[in-house]
Amino acid sequence: MLCGSPWHLCDHVFFIIHMETESHWILGRLNIEERRVYMYNSLSTAMKDSAAIKACQPFAVLLPHFFALFDEFKKENKPICLDPFEVVKVDGLPQQTSNDCGCFVASFAEYFIDMKPIPPIFDVEKHCDRLAVLFYKYARMKEVEFIDSEDEAPPKGPKKNLS
Numbered sequence: 001m002l003c004g005s006p007w008h009l010c011d012h013v014f015f016i017i018h019m020e021t022e023s024h025w026i027l028g029r030l031n032i033e034e035r036r037v038y039m040y041n042s043l044s045t046a047m048k049d050s051a052a053i054k055a056c057q058p059f060a061v062l063l064p065h066f067f068a069l070f071d072e073f074k075k076e077n078k079p080i081c082l083d084p085f086e087v088v089k090v091d092g093l094p095q096q097t098s099n100d101c102g103c104f105v106a107s108f109a110e111y112f113i114d115m116k117p118i119p120p121i122f123d124v125e126k127h128c129d130r131l132a133v134l135f136y137k138y139a140r141m142k143e144v145e146f147i148d149s150e151d152e153a154p155p156k157g158p159k160k161n162l163s
Contacts, residue, residue, distance in 0.1 A: 007032065007067065014109050019055045025101045026052050027108045028059060035064075036086045042096045042104035044089075053087050060085040094122050103128045 007013075013030040027040035037060050041052045061084045068080050096104055107127050111118045141147065 007070070012112070014112075015059070016105055017052075017055050017059075019051055022048060022051050024048070024052075025105050026055065027105045028056055029109075029112065030059070030063065030085070034086075035081075035083075036088050037063075038088050038090050040090050040093060040105070040108040042093060042101055042108075044093065044095060049089055053089065056087045057084070060087050092120055093118055094120055094124075096124065098124075100124050100128065103131060106131055 010032060013032070015028045015030070017026050017028050018024075019026060022043075024043055026042075029038040029040065030036075031038065037056050039052055039056050041049060063085060064082045068082060093108070094104070103124055107122070108118060
C-alpha cells in the first residue's frame with residue numbers, strides 16, 4: 001500500500017517510538033480493526049516494558065480522536081469510539097545485547113511485512129550487514145537511474161485548470 005493511502009483502507013500501520021529516557025527505539029504496530037497498538041521491544045525487562053507501554057500510550061489515546069476528527073470511522077460505517085486503543089506487548093522476541101535497537105526495529109517490521117514469524121534468536125550482525133547492503137544498492141540504483149524519492153523530488157507546481 002502506498003504512503004498517503006486513506007487510513008480506513010489500511011490494516012496495519014507501523015511507527016517507531018523513541019523512548020528518550022531509555023535512549024531506546026521500539027516498533028509500534030497499529031491494528032485498526034482490532035483497535036490495538038502492538039509493541040515490539042528488543043530490550044525487554046519489567047522496567048523497560050513499563051517505560052515502553054508508557055511511550056505507546058499517547059498514540060493509543062490520540063489516534064481514536066484523530067480518526068474521529070477526520071471521519072475515518074464514517075468511511076467504514078463504524079461507530080465513533082474515542083476509547084483509547086489497547087496496548088499489547090509482543091512476547092517471544094529476540095533480545096538485543098548491545099546498542100543496536102534500530103536494526104531490531106527494522107527487522108521486526110520486515111518480518112511482519114513478509115508474513116514470517118520473528119525467530120526468538122537471530123544474528124543481529126547478519127541483519128545489520130544485510131540492511132547496509134540493501135541501503136547501498138538502493139542508493140546506487142537511485143544514482144545510476146536518476147530516481148528521486150517523493151520527498152526528494154522538486155515541488156510540483158500548481159495544477160493547471162484545463163477548462
